[in-house]
Amino acid sequence: MIKKIPLLVTGALVALSLNANAAESWKAWNIHNDGHPNTAAMDRFSELADEATGGEVTVEVFHGGVLGNQPDALEQVRLGAIEVGNFNLGPIGPIVKEANLVSLPFIFKSVPHMFRVLDGEAGETIADAMSEAGIKPLAWFDAGARSFYAQKPINAPADVEGLKIRVMNNDLYTSMISAMGGNPSPMAFSEVQQALKTGVVDGAENNLPSFNNVGHYEVTTNYSLSEHLIIPECICVNTAKFDALSAEMQDAVRGAAQEAAVYQRELWEVQTGEARTKVEAAGIVVNEIADKGPFQEAMVSVYDDYLSANPDMTALVDLARSTD
Numbered sequence: 001m002i003k004k005i006p007l008l009v010t011g012a013l014v015a016l017s018l019n020a021n022a023a024e025s026w027k028a029w030n031i032h033n034d035g036h037p038n039t040a041a042m043d044r045f046s047e048l049a050d051e052a053t054g055g056e057v058t059v060e061v062f063h064g065g066v067l068g069n070q071p072d073a074l075e076q077v078r079l080g081a082i083e084v085g086n087f088n089l090g091p092i093g094p095i096v097k098e099a100n101l102v103s104l105p106f107i108f109k110s111v112p113h114m115f116r117v118l119d120g121e122a123g124e125t126i127a128d129a130m131s132e133a134g135i136k137p138l139a140w141f142d143a144g145a146r147s148f149y150a151q152k153p154i155n156a157p158a159d160v161e162g163l164k165i166r167v168m169n170n171d172l173y174t175s176m177i178s179a180m181g182g183n184p185s186p187m188a189f190s191e192v193q194q195a196l197k198t199g200v201v202d203g204a205e206n207n208l209p210s211f212n213n214v215g216h217y218e219v220t221t222n223y224s225l226s227e228h229l230i231i232p233e234c235i236c237v238n239t240a241k242f243d244a245l246s247a248e249m250q251d252a253v254r255g256a257a258q259e260a261a262v263y264q265r266e267l268w269e270v271q272t273g274e275a276r277t278k279v280e281a282a283g284i285v286v287n288e289i290a291d292k293g294p295f296q297e298a299m300v301s302v303y304d305d306y307l308s309a310n311p312d313m314t315a316l317v318d319l320a321r322s323t324d
Contacts, residue, residue: 002118002127002137002258024057026083026241029073031065037271038086038141038233039063041264045235048256057245057253059084078134080238087135088143088233090170098129101316104306105176106296108230111145113323118232122319136242137234138254139261142268145227149211150203153287154224157181157298166192166204175302176228180295189214196220205229209268212275217284224287226295235261 028046032038046059067073067082070091076082078095093100101107101122108114117123118140127137148154150163161181167173174184185201195201196219204216205228211217235257242250280286289295307314 002123002139002254023055024083024241024245026057026059026237027067028059028061028084028086029065029067029077029082030061030063030086031070031073032086033064037264037267040267041141041260042086042235044263045256045260048259049253052252052256053249057249074135077236077238080134080241082238083241084235084237085135086141086233087236088231090168090231092130092135096126096129096133096135097310097313098126098316100172100310100313101126101320102231103170103172103229104299104317105172105228105302106292106299107317107320108227109292110227111142111230114230114232115140115142117320117323120319120323122316122323125316125319130236131239134239135236136239137236138242138257139235141233141235141261142265143231143233144207144209144268144272145225146205146207146229146231147224147226148203148205148228149216149220149223149284151221153222153285154203154226155287155289156294159224163202164200166195166201172302172306173229175305176299179300179302180298192216193219207272208275208279209271212279217279217282221283222285222287223279225289227289227292228295 028042030039030042042061042063046061049057049059068076070087073082073085074087074091074095077085089099089102093103102114108117118126130137148160148165152159154160157180160177162183164183164185165177166185166187167177169186174186177184187195192201192204193214193216196204196216203220206216208223211223217223237253242253245253276286303317307317
């Protein structure tokens with residue numbers, strides 16, 4: 001759980017702190033470009049941090065991955081060469097096993113449920129483990145829910161049987177498709193459009209904004225809201241850099257990040273709605289799935305195999321599943 005800090009600390013109050021440190025100038029990494037909710041939110045974080053700390057902590061955001069790819073940027077934030085990053089939790093899993101919770105298929109019932117889990121004890125466990133690894137999360141971003149798209153509706157696990165589905169190259173994701181009787185087909189994201197067009201794969205999966213933005217709706221007919229993977233992103237800071245700040249400065253920076261996250265979630269919701277409107281206008285049938293229970297039941301073997309190999313994750317998985 002990330003402690004909620006209201007953004008009430010003014011620059012003048014922070015400046016009065018006897019423990020105030022020398023002014024900090026931080027670099028921030030962001031892979032997204034103009035027009036993406038995270039780009040706008042990271043710029044907002046920079047503005048709010050400057051305002052809340054009275055200029056004692058300034059954040060210069062570098063967009064478009066110009067400071068390196070995500071694995072490189074993750075390592076640079078851990079080392080303190082870059083102070084801040086907007087990261088997806090998926091690639092953090094190999095570094096922090098607790099973060100792998102969010103990569104378990106159908107672990108969350110919905111995006112709001114995911115945020116309730118992260119705002120509770122399970123989220124606190126993940127945040128603590130990330131902090132120990134050098135990447136302290138200050139706030140969680142919405143990255144949507146990944147759902148299936150194909151030439152037919154996928155409303156139950158049986159609908160996946162026999163289909164070749166493109167997934168990211170991760171054992172959990174390939175196991176998910178296999179458990180439903182499908183044929184997982186890991187491949188580079190850049191190859192998916194042509195593979196769908198030519199029938200090399202029967203379907204793929206992603207969130208609605210990505211489905212729209214990259215044009216995959218042009219080569220398929222159905223988008224089914226399975227929401228099988230709900231993987232959040234974060235504003236993460238180098239732990240040592242953050243811990244070196246005074247308590248007042250920490251509260252101010254954390255509050256700025258959390259206010260920026262609220263802004264990001266609002267923008268993401270708007271963009272998701274716009275994407276759905278556009279693809280439906282183009283002829284895509286968007287299928288609502290009222291009961292995801294059968295999908296979750298189909299994942300028994302996936303969870304059994306994962307927890308057999310990672311028994312120390314059992315308590316965290318149970319905690320997430322028991323969160324209302």
